[in-house]
Amino acid sequence: MSVNQMPTLSIAAAKSSKAGSQSRGLIEIDKVSVVFGKGDQGTTAVQETSLVVEPGQFVCILGPSGCGKSTLLNSVAGYTSPTTGSVCVDGEPVVGPGPDRGMVFQQYSLLPWKTTFENIALGPRLVKDIEATKTTEYFLDMVGLTKYRNHYPAELSGGMQQRVGIARALATFPSVLLMDEPFGALDAQTRLVMQESLLEVWSQFGTTVVFVTHDVDESVFLADKIVVMSASPGKVVAEFDNPLPRPRSQDMATRPDYIALKKQCLDVIRAESLRAFELQNS
Amino acid sequence: MSVNQMPTLSIAAAKSSKAGSQSRGLIEIDKVSVVFGKGDQGTTAVQETSLVVEPGQFVCILGPSGCGKSTLLNSVAGYTSPTTGSVCVDGEPVVGPGPDRGMVFQQYSLLPWKTTFENIALGPRLVKDIEATKTTEYFLDMVGLTKYRNHYPAELSGGMQQRVGIARALATFPSVLLMDEPFGALDAQTRLVMQESLLEVWSQFGTTVVFVTHDVDESVFLADKIVVMSASPGKVVAEFDNPLPRPRSQDMATRPDYIALKKQCLDVIRAESLRAFELQNS
Amino acid sequence: MTFRRWLATLTQMVQRPENRRFIISSCSVLMMFGAWVFVTKTGLANPLFLPGPEAIYLAFVDALFEGYQGSTLLEHVGTSLFRILSAFFLACLVGIPLGVAMGMSKTAHAIFNPFIEFYRPLPPLGLYTLLVMWLGIGESSKLALLFLAGLPGIIIATVQAVKDINPTYVLATKSLGASRMELIREVYLPGAGPTILTGMRISLGFVYTVLVAAEIVAATAGIGWMIWDAAKFLLSDIVIMGLIILGLTGIALDVIMRLIGFALMPWTRATRQFSKS
């Protein structure tokens, strides 16, 4: 992503005063439980989980497959209503999906029948952004895909598609950016590049980010705060503040504080997966 | 995998003298190039690559997507004939696939119309093993799936399927085991468990293993020797001997020698992917 | 107590989605039936064109025991089924090997494909005129028509099935030491099986739609002929009865094909018991 040459900084500045202002993007998850199905056959995906994400914070939710990460994120996005408990964003209870909470999925979320430009423009058009085209151009440039404006998603590489996904989610100037394993389908190298680019974009917008992953390295590299979840039932078992300074680079992977934090995370996960293994086999 | 209680150790002992003897399993790759397509449109997937794998050695081939790892492995398996150069196993040139070189794929390689038992028994039956049933029982038990003998692959989890795949590849007592990102489709936790199990099985059989991956941690954890490949054109750019002692455990990830080796690998990969990136954009 | 439990169970069953759908469907069929009874009973519909259900039932009983024009209903159905199944069996016998050859060899595909692609969209009745000229008005032209109707579906499905076989299965089995024949037996045939079966089901369905066409020329028995003949005499009760029988027989044939498929290919019933990992 070429954040270097931004042509329409005026727009960015104008809007970021609204989006990036540190007063917006507070997420309060209060004793949320999510149960799928009814009666005996119900699955408790998330159990009595509480979590507060400060405005502008970058939080990674880490945990094994099926521990309820996506479910928790979906209740913030408004896709799933908590069975009990409540989710508030900036003090307002969440009742459904909305353009104030941008969402980036793992893959296949760009509309295949729209070009890069049209996909990014969709949000601005739907929220009746009077400068929809200008906004779209700006984000198109931000993710460095101006050359590919008329390409359909099927004509883009996986990494390019995810860049469009991020641009699309940001183009409604949400106060919160929710990302569900956005780099999970990319190969290791592209993934590293995308992580760095994401931090670059984030440093510009200062939006609150909730980022779901099951890659420990990824969470350590990205997050201000790492929230570790465990399965059966899904709940938060640990929270770690990340001492690594910003701006970050992949070189930090050999720093002692990086390694220490990674070890802490791994220990919790190992302990939890052993417990899960025993639960399964008993 | 429950290697602990082995009921028919007699077979294992009898056969392993054949399979595990350190005189078998020498792989010599000599100036192999593989070009797909003809004339101007040809792609050089592997260029003039030489590599020797000693009998009983565990070698990991590490590299970014599309660098020719699979192509190189396939020329050992006999699926692809090198355009120039030669591949010999135990001094015999490779002319096609054969039961002396067991293969484990990333996924979907079990025959869906055969049960666990039948999949493992396929090799022994095809090589006219007179004790086919006994051999199958032994490997079924080795990977701890005796309870699932009559299940079809679709009824097994991803990890279970890969265990069957490993048992199937071993059941013809090959001198070489070739593995192409066998754990690439598993989630992180299952992956860790499978890595440990693989080392356990390997310590019993002592077969030569060539293991393709693009996960640096995986290669550092498993290998005696790490071979790093780079793309455009695909060739070996570095070889590292792994100083970590055996038996290994995931805790070693925080040892300084682990971290140093990982960093060495990462550095090579980063340098190579930067070079590739510049090649693409020039 | 027992009654209340029974009622609770019933309520639960009604609330289960698959049962709920069944109940809605039943209601909708019943309502249609009610409307039918209503319009015929009240004389809103001319019984010459739309007889009531009891007339259909009487026609059914009559055809079952007395027969229609010299054959009982079972004989009519039997004659038609015999035609369909023997022609379809022949079509499989020719189509599956041809399809395997076309799927495995690009040359074979290039040789046969133009003809199949050309005659496939032809209306069967158009083809039938030619077949009757060539083969006469007897059984052979009927069988030929049904055979030709069934063939392209089977070939196309088989070609697709063979092409779609995951190449990894072939490589893995080669690595275990399989010869070419062993490969066909262990991988190609079972691997193509489910898709071929689906193709066979679609193809049998199409053969079925051609049945009446095959029986309108010089037949004296067969359920299609019965309908065609009865229609000429405005025997709409027999026509409707015949159509209902045709519909039910068609569904039964499809169910039988599925069951045969399950029996021959038990793995297609297997479902994942573990979600992931």
Next chain:
Amino acid sequence: MTFRRWLATLTQMVQRPENRRFIISSCSVLMMFGAWVFVTKTGLANPLFLPGPEAIYLAFVDALFEGYQGSTLLEHVGTSLFRILSAFFLACLVGIPLGVAMGMSKTAHAIFNPFIEFYRPLPPLGLYTLLVMWLGIGESSKLALLFLAGLPGIIIATVQAVKDINPTYVLATKSLGASRMELIREVYLPGAGPTILTGMRISLGFVYTVLVAAEIVAATAGIGWMIWDAAKFLLSDIVIMGLIILGLTGIALDVIMRLIGFALMPWTRATRQFSKS
């Protein structure tokens, strides 16, 4: 020099796989044609049943300019196409909204599905007998038959298409602030488009196979009627000529449907330009 380059280019073109396949197919068609000429020229085939190519050509020219029984060939084809296309258009008009409703609501699906499943496998000619009784021998029963033949395919494809839409598309678009109507416009319709188009193509193909059946009762024009009528008078040259026209028209219809699809849905042409990453 120029000739040698030309020859080299030619050799290269022949060696490219897609051209090679085309050449083999052409050869096989040509050989078939040769065999036809051979058996008719040598008198091996009775010209009454299998006229030679030139007889077919003459019949074609004659029908084109002089006409067959009061209508020129173009009028026959036009009449048939008009019947097919208007019935098919009606079937789309009814089938697509019904399919969308059935795809989005399980209740709507449960209500309509039993009828569709029941009448779908019925032989069209059997249904036709009833339609003629109800609607008479005129155009309306023909159109009704073609309409009913086309309907189930379109409905089933549309239901499937709507059900198959990736739920992520819906969620993502909701998160961008879309209302229900915006969702249908931006996601459901374009998302279901390609599958609906495929269903429409299959359905049109099936309507096409029913054409002759629709034209054998009381028609005085139409390519299907022409074939049926000519067969009565043993005019096998006209029958074969008509079948060839039917085949070509069928292929042309399918190609046109594809082109319309491409024009309406340009993204279905897009192919990945980057392998991975």
Next chain:
Amino acid sequence: DKPETVTVGFLNLVNAQLVTKSLGLVQKEMPGVEIKYIKVGGGGDMLRAIAGDQIDFGGLGNPPAAIGVTRGLPIQGIMVLNMLDYVEALAVRTSAGIKSLKDLKGKTIAAPFGSTTHYLLLNALADEGIDPASMKIIDLRPNDIALAWSRGDIDAAWFWEPALGRVLEDDANLFNTSGLMAARGYPTWDVGVVMNEFAEKYPDYVTKFLKAECAGIDYWLNNPAETAVIIAKELGLDLDDATRMMKGTEMVPCAKQLTAQYIGTSEKDGGFVDTLVSTGNFLYEQKRLPAAASVEKMSNFIRPEYLESIVK
């Protein structure tokens, strides 16, 4: 030398062949030979049955016979099956107020194409100089005509019993009949045919067949009441209908068939040849035949010699 089986294709109409069949007369003439009867729906199907070599004996009206002969089907005409009188007729809808053929203009008229009645309809129009294009003539089989009539889809139709009887009860009256047209020089009839191959191989079985059919004709002429019962049973009709239909059909005793009006003798062609020629030419004008009729072909087709050998 005798054939194993003899297959007789019979048309679904009222003539003495039903008597022969019902009384098993052919079987009596040919002991030890299996006799098979195949009911054939109409002239077109009979032509295709002949073309497909599925019968040994058959019957054809004059238009399909002219087609078959001109197109070179391997058949010969050996006897008169029946002459058509008012068993075939043009029925018009009473309420439509049709007084003359001219009143048919703009109306819908049905006839089975390729049949004797289609031939007569077009000839009747031509005689009065009416352009067939001024009305809508559609191709329907007799039973479909009855159906279309009861729905009111058509106003006139030239076709035959038993469907004709059903229509006449429903707002219809007879306007013209085949018998009337015969008087105006357009006779229509059905001729009995044998396959050339069979006739060459088993000439005496052709005579045996003719003997049986002649006995059937005699039975028809001598025992009308019993015949009516047979016909009613064979076609599943009321006795009244059967009697009426028999009256509408003229049976010609075998001896009389060899006169100039019918098939003539081996020395001198009879009227059938003329009818075939004019029918053939008519069909050629209609473009239903690729070539005009040749007198020689028609004359070669009619073979009175078999009948001559039994009628001394």
